[in-house]
Amino acid sequence: MPKDIEVSAATFGNDEEGVDTIFVKEKPKKTWRSNIWDTWDKTPEERRFLFKLDAGILSICCLGYFIKYLDQANLTNAYVSGMQDDLGMYDNQLNYVTTLWTVGYIIGQIPSNIVLTRVRPSIWLPSSELYVLRFFIGLAESTYYPGVLYMMGAWYRKDELGKRAVIFNVSSALATMFSGYLMTAVIGLDGRGGLKGWQWLYIMDGVISLPLALAGFFVMPDTPANSRDKAIAIARVQKEKREQLQPYTRQKMFKILASWHIYLLPLLFFLAGAAGALGQPIFSLYLKDSVNPKYTTAQINDYPTVTSAVQIVACLVYAWVSDGLLDGRRWPVLLFATTISFVLYVSLAVWDIPEGWRWACYIIAGQGVIVSPLILVWATEICSDDAEERAIVVGTTNDFGYVISAWLPLIIWQTVDAPRYHKGFITASCSCVAAVVLIMVINILVRRDQISLIALAAEQLEYTQ
Template identity: 55%
Template sequence: MLDPSDAVAVEKKKKWYYYLWDTLDKPKKERWFMFKLDAALLTFASLGYFIKYLDQQNINSAFVSGMKEDLGLYKNQLNYMQTCWTVGYVIGEIPSNIILTRFRPSRWIPLMELTWTVLTFCLSRADNAKTIYALRFFIGLAESSFYPGMQYIIGSWYRRDELAKRSCIFHTSSALATMFSGYLMAGVYKLDGRHGFRGWQWLFLIDGVISLPIALAGFFVLPDVPEISRPFYLSADEVAFARERMQREGREERRPYTKAKIWGILSGWHVYALTLLYVFFNNGTSSAAPVFAQYLKASKDPKYTVGQINTYPTTQQAVQVVTTLVYAWTSDSVFRGARWPPIVFGGLMNIVVYVSLSIWDIPEGWRWACFILSGCGGGLSGLCMAWAHEICTYDNEERAIVVASMNEFAYVLQAWLPLIVWQQVEAPQYQKGFITISCLSFSLIVTALTIRVLHAREIAKRRSGLDRIFEFIAYIN
């Protein structure tokens, strides 16, 4: 059986290669346990988020690759398509995470994946905007289970010094999916006209083909949460060890919902401050509109090809992938678990980039640099979620609800804000959008620093209470 005391011993003296990957410095049995957990949970989470974001982003790739002209979408239909998806996504998030605290995630999440895969196939046959609106709504509803749900599950298995890296690796799948969507569209555009399908229709068909096996794999590899987990690749001793690891971390197991619990969640600062943090992050990017691609498409001299329009903007996602991983490793090691320094840095980069774009009359080379460097602000999601797991570690249900609330209210704002500041008719010079991102990024920095102070006070108060308990025990003995 795995011995928890071995892991405690490792924590006291970390070797240099721990900072490359934390499992390298663990005892052999724990290292094997972590390898199997990473191989199953992290791989499924990353692939699942990849197909979710591929579905989410392919509407942009299809729009600039023939769908706009074929279906006559010359007004703000793209904004409405994004909004329909967002409304479905918002409606489903908190109910889905509540379901995950009562039922087996290994059944619920893969079922939702299968649902959105089928609906993605249906998108290839849509022949008008209203059909796309309806399909996008139900795709958003099905996809609402995945990101907050998988963040909740990841937070149920990993400790503080392991969490940011896993959460950020998970999140990089979104940037990789956005990149792949551009490359995929550039490739499948060559199939334009084959078997009666236009290039953008082939995009949705191939998307569904990629998604189906990943969704089916979830029924077998997703490990639930430790207290109800029985995956084929972990022994009973390893599952018991996983529970012990979480107990040492202070991560509570599932408990019934009570009036006192619900009131405690709603009356505390965690849900409000962390939700604001994520709202400012999630809406502090230009992902609501394919800004770089629309800039390239609007260019007359030189005039870019469809392939170039789809592939050049992937440089933004490449920057996002690199900075996300840098944020994760530095947060876990250099900053010793502090999440706020990379968040502040990402916010500052956003301000520099989007203030420059709002001016617009800047050198062409700097404009391109700003489009590319805008990826620096997109990789903070994993850090925000890791911070939420740590702050809410003593209440499992609060943790599930807070994670879902963060994501949900971020998309509540995203449901209507793009209709005002990212209007398609203003492309590509979205001055209102660029100014809005600058303001949201400033708010992100202020919120992160405020949470840092509030959490520090909470930790100090808890330690003071424990000291008094220990003094009382010592007195009565």
């Protein structure tokens, strides 16, 4: 298949005689500068528009995701910094608390993304960040991640989406790092005002979260159709052949349920979640359990932030490669990152390995985080021609990752098994293998669909001649 043909760009239009015809667009030529940042080869008008879009979407969405993950990371850091003893959270209580959050997160995601196709993102998403209590925090936060990715999929083109989605996702790693440093800082407040140090951590969390959530009402954009730059916004979306919002008809729902998208993409994310050992406090609890040498509370909070630093660097590199050098192809990066994770988890499952390599496995594991956002980006692009399907598939896909997080940790990541987690690392290794197979299957199906578009285009052109 010629490399200069953009297979997914087959679209319907009218020729001079009013006959419906399918056009296949050639890929635009790219300079080396566009592999670094994608605005260089665009018109001045579109570059100004993208700058405003990035200033709105990336700024507030990254800050919102930062506070979302700050809350999640604070639980682990508080747990290893005195909360376990103060609240008597021995055995598997940490797993139970995490599961309560996850259940709320699961319940809210798909309904939220459906609501998001009808309610402005600038109203719906910030509103969901203002609630409290653990279950309702999970329920409220369920709107954010899939909702932002749905919104990004509505605004950004294929050569722009991957790196921006990963920049957004990197906010979680920054929050995890910041939470560790914040915990180290507030330890000095232990006893101040009759509160423990870990309690001050949650107070700081609230102080940071509230103004950022309120800012979302004023900064968060809505959709291209109601943008101030409506003409250029809609023109960019039409270049990607993304359909505008349509009614939720019975025919549309049958079409969505009959497609492989709604089944295989969530299954892939499900496997990525099962392979997500990094989602557990494996490094922190390993350090807490170690007695030779005995690490201080500050070290237990600070050392795992190196994993987050690796996550940031690796994810940005992977995203730039996927968007630029690979022309928006996602599957090669997914295969590479998942294979690396397989090697790391197998090593940790063996456990009797050199101490230096064990530390390396904990730290390098951060690179595998790219799999989750890139799967959702891939899902967004695969479903780009149907806004309602995109909302449901993205919400369902992200939901499946958390479905497994609601119960699997209670079986294979039990706190009482720390720090070895033999069952957990075995399961993560097997999930990596299954994910590799499914990535290749999905890529074959995507190419099959693209070839069908080309065949349809050729048939239509022959008919019109």
